[in-house]
Amino acid sequence: MHYKSTRGQVAGIGFIDAILMGLADDGGLLVPEYIPQVSAETLKSWQSLSYVELATEIFSLFVNDEIPRSDLEKLVQDSYGTFRHPEVTPVRKLRDNRYVMELFHGPTFAFKDVALQFLGNLYAYVSRKTGSVIHILGATSGDTGASAIEGVRGKEGIRICILHPHQKVSKVQELQMTTVDDANVLNLAVEGTFDDCQRIIKELFADVDFKHRYHLRAINSINIARILAQTVYYFYAYLQLAKQGLADKLNFSVPTGNFGDIFAGYLAQRMGLPIHKLILATNENNILERFVNEGVYQPGEFRGTYSPSMDIQVASNFERYLFYLYGENTEDAAALMSLVKTEGKLVIPDDKKATVAADFAAHAVENDECLAVISQYYDDYSYLLDPHTACGVAAADQLTGTDEVTVTLSTAHPAKFNEAIALCEIKQSYPEQIEALFSKPQHLKIVKGTNEAVQDELVRFF
Numbered sequence: 523m524h525y526k527s528t529r530g531q532v533a534g535i536g537f538i539d540a541i542l543m544g545l546a547d548d549g550g551l552l553v554p555e556y557i558p559q560v561s562a563e564t565l566k567s568w569q570s571l572s573y574v575e576l577a578t579e580i581f582s583l584f585v586n587d588e589i590p591r592s593d594l595e596k597l598v599q600d601s602y603g604t605f606r607h608p609e610v611t612p613v614r615k616l617r618d619n620r621y622v623m624e625l626f627h628g629p630t631f632a633f634k635d636v637a638l639q640f641l642g643n644l645y646a647y648v649s650r651k652t653g654s655v656i657h658i659l660g661a662t663s664g665d666t667g668a669s670a671i672e673g674v675r676g677k678e679g680i681r682i683c684i685l686h687p688h689q690k691v692s693k694v695q696e697l698q699m700t701t702v703d704d705a706n707v708l709n710l711a712v713e714g715t716f717d718d719c720q721r722i723i724k725e726l727f728a729d730v731d732f733k734h735r736y737h738l739r740a741i742n743s744i745n746i747a748r749i750l751a752q753t754v755y756y757f758y759a760y761l762q763l764a765k766q767g768l769a770d771k772l773n774f775s776v777p778t779g780n781f782g783d784i785f786a787g788y789l790a791q792r793m794g795l796p797i798h799k800l801i802l803a804t805n806e807n808n809i810l811e812r813f814v815n816e817g818v819y820q821p822g823e824f825r826g827t828y829s830p831s832m833d834i835q836v837a838s839n840f841e842r843y844l845f846y847l848y849g850e851n852t853e854d855a856a857a858l859m860s861l862v863k864t865e866g867k868l869v870i871p872d873d874k875k876a877t878v879a880a881d882f883a884a885h886a887v888e889n890d891e892c893l894a895v896i897s898q899y900y901d902d903y904s905y906l907l908d909p910h911t912a913c914g915v916a917a918a919d920q921l922t923g924t925d926e927v928t929v930t931l932s933t934a935h936p937a938k939f940n941e942a943i944a945l946c947e948i949k950q951s952y953p954e955q956i957e958a959l960f961s962k963p964q965h966l967k968i969v970k971g972t973n974e975a976v977q978d979e980l981v982r983f984f
């Protein structure tokens with residue numbers, strides 16, 4: 523398996539080089555050279571596999587022989603051995619035909635751990651095997667940062683700098699990142715939004731001289747390893763429900779911001795996983811919902827919501843989907859992305875709108891609806907949803923029929939977002955790992971939201 527860029531100027535690179543490259547050197551995003559196919563027989567033969575075994579099978583489709591099988595098995599085992607649940611991503615019934623897949627049993631209580639504990643171990647492995655210098659630069663609206671830091675803190679040969687929007691992440695998210703005192707970690711609190719943080723790091727990655735000089739590596743979902751690792755749990759949920767005869771019309775509802783998680787579902791579907799509907803749930807930052815329902819992609823005004831990790835206007839994986847929407851045509855993908863830059867929007871024709879409508883259903887959840895759904899599921903089904911998962915559940919409730927089974931991806935533990943939970947007048951108790959954060963000192967530096975300000979810090983740190 524090799525990897526190529528959505529913009530056509532990078533191709534034929536191996537798995538490890540793709541991971542190290544992160545953002546493609548032509549400014550596009552890396553995708554697999556072809557989408558491996560999983561037959562119905564193979565899928566059936568995977569039914570009895572544990573999460574770790576399944577992940578190893580799926581990764582091996584993308585890694586080829588670049589990582590020996592025994593090393594891959596160990597990497598996967600080490601990555602998921604730290605999870606608090608033996609099933610890693612258990613599927614739980616909420617009510618008739620409604621399930622959640624709990625993706626928050628990793629060290630930082632968010633779905634990002636599923637991919638980032640693996641990527642952290644992979645970077646350490648690559649650093650040991652190839653001597654590559656690993657200087658990680660990432661942007662976060664709260665969860666990716668904490669998880670990436672946890673994945674590499676104290677690891678030899680690795681340094682990590684994370685940008686988060688100052689005072690726009692939840693208190694627990696901020697503490698998870700900034701109470702880490704390992705010398706290889708730098709937290710920059712940027713005066714601006716998550717979109718500013720993401721724009722800055724993407725522009726620094728796109729400056730190929732700077733990127734190579736400082737050995738910058740990505741941990742955001744622009745890194746193809748993130749997407750590949752996130753496909754695994756779609757397969758896992760399908761297999762768990764198929765065993766119970768519940769997968770004939772199986773939907774996934776995905777709380778969406780950067781379009782990474784739902785793109786992983788799209789990829790799983792293209793690999794052969796029988797997904798009935800992929801439901802894209804946004805909060806009031808509803809650019810992607812408008813794209814699906816109206817065919818217009820137009821980033822607009824930032825809205826602060828109760829699901830702050832999804833407060834994203836510019837979805838960094840959108841280009842990957844456009845690439846496939848336009849039949850893997852690199853010129854179209856590049857031209858459309860440049861339209862977004864120059865005109866501020868792109869509009870797709872009716873035939874493409876029909877394809878998008880066949881690929882996704884979408885619903886945008888207002889702040890009040892989010893809180894109402896948290897209260898409803900707590901009162902009626904004794905289940906406490908975090909506000910991001912609540913957006914997914916609300917969308918599932920709007921868009922699915924009674925003959926369909928829907929799994930909402932539960933992307934975070936509610937303890938990370940007590941600001942919203944308290945507004946529902948629900949009193950939750952924190953897991954001890956989160957409770958312990960409140961008494962620790964914080965380490966962060968506040969910086970202006972400019973490339974130069976961040977660059978200055980990086981040059982000092984790396």
Ligand SMILES: Cc1ncc(COP(=O)(O)O)c(C=O)c1O
Nearest residue numbers: 665778779780781782783831933
């Ligand atoms: C808790 C939570 N839910 C949902 C999302 C959205 O996922 P994605 O960015 O992959 O669309 C994020 C972050 O982006 C998140 O942190």
Ligand SMILES: N[C@@H](CCOP(=O)(O)O)C(=O)O
Nearest residue numbers: 662663664665666742743831
């Ligand atoms: N919600 C994310 C934003 C970054 O997304 P990523 O999937 O591209 O890393 C976060 O919590 O940081």
